Amino acid sequence: MYTVAIIGAGFISTKKHLPAWLRLRRDVRVVAVCDLDRSRAEAVSRQFGVPAAYDDVEQMLGMERPDFVDVCTPPSAHADIAVAALKADSNALIEKPLATTVEECERIIEAERGSKGRVGVAHTELFHPRVIEARQRIERGDIGHLTGMRIFYSTPVTLWTTDPGHFANRLPGGSIGETGPHVVYLSQAFIGPIRDIRVRGRKMLPEYPWSPFEDYRLELVGDHAASSIVLTYTSKHSAFLLELWGTEGIIKIDMQSKVLVNYDRVNQSPWGIGLSAVGEAAQIASGAFANGFDYLAGRFRNIHDRTISEFFKRSVNGLPPAITSEDGLETVRVMSVISEQLQSQAERMDSPRRQRREQRERP
Ligand SMILES: NC(=O)c1ccc[n+]([C@@H]2O[C@H](COP(=O)([O-])OP(=O)(O)OC[C@H]3O[C@@H](n4cnc5c(N)ncnc54)[C@H](O)[C@@H]3O)[C@@H](O)[C@H]2O)c1
Structure with missing residues (x-):
């Protein structure tokens, strides 16, 4: 034991x-x-x-x-x-x-x-069954060569933006320090080492002065593909959507409902577009029902269960962890560049405001 x-x-x-x-x-x-x-x-x-x-x-x-x-x-x-x-x-x-x-x-x-x-x-999202499936499909060449990806991640505003005491508001660069690692390691898993990083934060909700930004646009560029990411903390709705595209196909994943869609729109006639939309709807419905049955039958395993049992089993069998400290370092390296860029952006935004305040306060 x-x-x-x-x-x-x-x-x-x-x-x-x-x-x-x-x-x-x-x-x-x-x-x-x-x-x-x-x-x-x-x-x-x-x-x-x-x-x-x-x-x-x-x-x-x-x-x-x-x-x-x-x-x-x-x-x-x-x-x-x-x-x-x-x-x-x-x-x-x-x-x-x-x-x-x-x-x-x-x-x-x-x-x-x-x-x-x-x-x-x-790095729990790497144990997400649809992420594993997408990686296998890409490895098999199902969508040709991967040329890009996009992530949309909405964290409900009430989770921590409204809470002045939550640690996420004090992380370097703000809330992106909390959810950002997920989108960075996911991008690294698909596009490989990140060579170029661009981020822009926007302050959308002045009623929460403790949060530096609530909207982030992030561009991560690898050797052969780029990842475009929107992280928002402004809506009451949550969302986590991932799209991957290659020369031969497009995969769309709703990370929360765990439904993967093979998007097919080569034929751009009205019939082609209509059939492609119906095909997408059918895949969403069948995926949601299959997941619902698994959940009701007690076969549902969340990504933390998978992460923890994998770590335990590999350790006791003398195997290296699936996600090593070196992998963790690579993600933190990217996060550090992101927070440096955001901090210098915040300073640039702050300095005209500070100058105006100092002018007002001058005797
Ligand atoms: N994988 C995911 O989906 C996911 C989701 C949420 C949080 N997280 C991560 O989990 C971690 C914790 O987040 P949380 O939301 O549970 O935070 P939390 O604030 O709810 O809980 C953290 C707890 O740690 C305690 N603590 C702080 N410093 C300590 C110390 N030095 N020694 C012992 N206890 C200490 C605090 O008192 C608190 O009870 C963070 O790294 C966060 O990024 C991951």
Whole structure:
């Protein structure tokens, strides 16, 4: 039996990570929950039937010596916790992003070199069944050569834009630091290493002054294809849409309903367009029904379940993690350029405002 300790007892650990580890109960025992907020650690350990609660990571590591540590804290705490876990020779699964800076990632990689433990990064969307299917189709040549991709990601405004205390509003560059890693590692999975990065943030909602931007347009360019991304935090609706196109075909994925459509519009006559629209509607309906049946039949596995069980199984079989610390570093490298560009944009926007304020305040 292997042991795991969960660090961070907030949203993602209680909604996804703890339930996923508990589903591995034949091989794994969750022995501790650790959170800076002791009362939260105690409440969550009671809720999930975990024997111990801690508010200090080092103390927890010393007492429990867990085989696995699952890091579900805000990104700014990832590096210190990962290094401590690796020093204790635990395997560490770390929620995205691996850390907030390249230097922090390098510290983790250095600690991993001297440890028996391995680091896996929870780039969960890479375990999405339709993403896996799309990658297989592209590898088989079903859409010819991949020439581009597009992502539209809408995070409901009420999730954190309206909340001045949410950590996402304090990340470098603002909310993009929270959802941005998902679209960056997805782009890297399809178009390979990113050679050029352009981002533009827009401040759309002045009623939330704590959030630097609520609309981001991002262009990531690889060697043979580019990824165009819109991230918005302005709508009450959520959406996560992915499109991939090649010389021979187009794939569209609704990441939330998990429906993949093979888009076919070579014939541009009114009949051709009509038939293509009906074909698209039929694929959406059959995909949604199939997913609905899986859900009702209890066959539905969410992407965190897949990420966690894959990390666990690979570790105990002596295989390297599917998403390594080096992969995590590559994503953080791109995120760092994005946040640098956004910070200099914010400074440029801020300086005329500051000059006007200083002029007004001059005696
Ligand atoms: N993969 C996904 O879809 C997804 C979704 C949401 C969040 N996340 C990621 O999960 C992580 C946590 O996000 P969340 O929304 O659950 O945050 P949260 O604020 O809800 O919870 C974080 C918890 O960590 C605790 N904490 C902070 N610093 C700590 C430290 N040094 N030691 C111990 N506990 C500490 C806080 O007290 C809090 O209870 C982030 O990296 C975030 O990007 C991933």
